[in-house]
Amino acid sequence: MNLSEIKEGWLRYLMSAWFKQRQPNPELQKHLDHRFETCTSCPHMVVKTYSSKRNWRTCGKCGCAFPALMFAYGKKCPDGRWQEIDKDIWQPVKKENSHM
Ligand code: SF4
Numbered sequence: 001m002n003l004s005e006i007k008e009g010w011l012r013y014l015m016s017a018w019f020k021q022r023q024p025n026p027e028l029q030k031h032l033d034h035r036f037e038t039c040t041s042c043p044h045m046v047v048k049t050y051s052s053k054r055n056w057r058t059c060g061k062c063g064c065a066f067p068a069l070m071f072a073y074g075k076k077c078p079d080g081r082w083q084e085i086d087k088d089i090w091q092p093v094k095k096e097n098s099h100m
Contacts, residue, residue: 009064009072012090016071028089031082035070038081 039045044060057066061078069075073085 005072005075006064006068008074009068009070012071012073013068025089028085031085031089032070035077035082036067038077039066039070042079042081044079 039059042059045066046058046060047055048058049055058064059066059069059078062069064072064075073087073090076082076084
């Protein structure tokens with residue numbers, strides 16, 4: 001875990017709703033779905049429950065917070081279950097005739 005990955009993960013996690021509204025990038029979504037499914041079924045995922053409605057998940061291998069860790073493109077799973085993602089894939093697909 002390094003500060004750059006933490007910053008990247010949280011920033012892109014917070015931006016993810018905006019990315020989806022713009023136009024989801026199918027290739028990026030494929031990577032995020034894979035990371036989500038892998039992490040949520042991983043034996044190293046640590047879930048701390050604070051109340052009946054709140055819990056906090058972290059990776060027991062690197063200590064990164066989930067789901068923010070999924071959004072750090074340069075991060076690799078510390079257990080080799082997924083790899084980094086090419087930075088170019090993180091751009092949203094531009095809509096045709098978009099004036100934004
Ligand atoms: S980052 Fe890797 S080791 Fe950590 S919870 Fe996700 S799949 Fe498991």
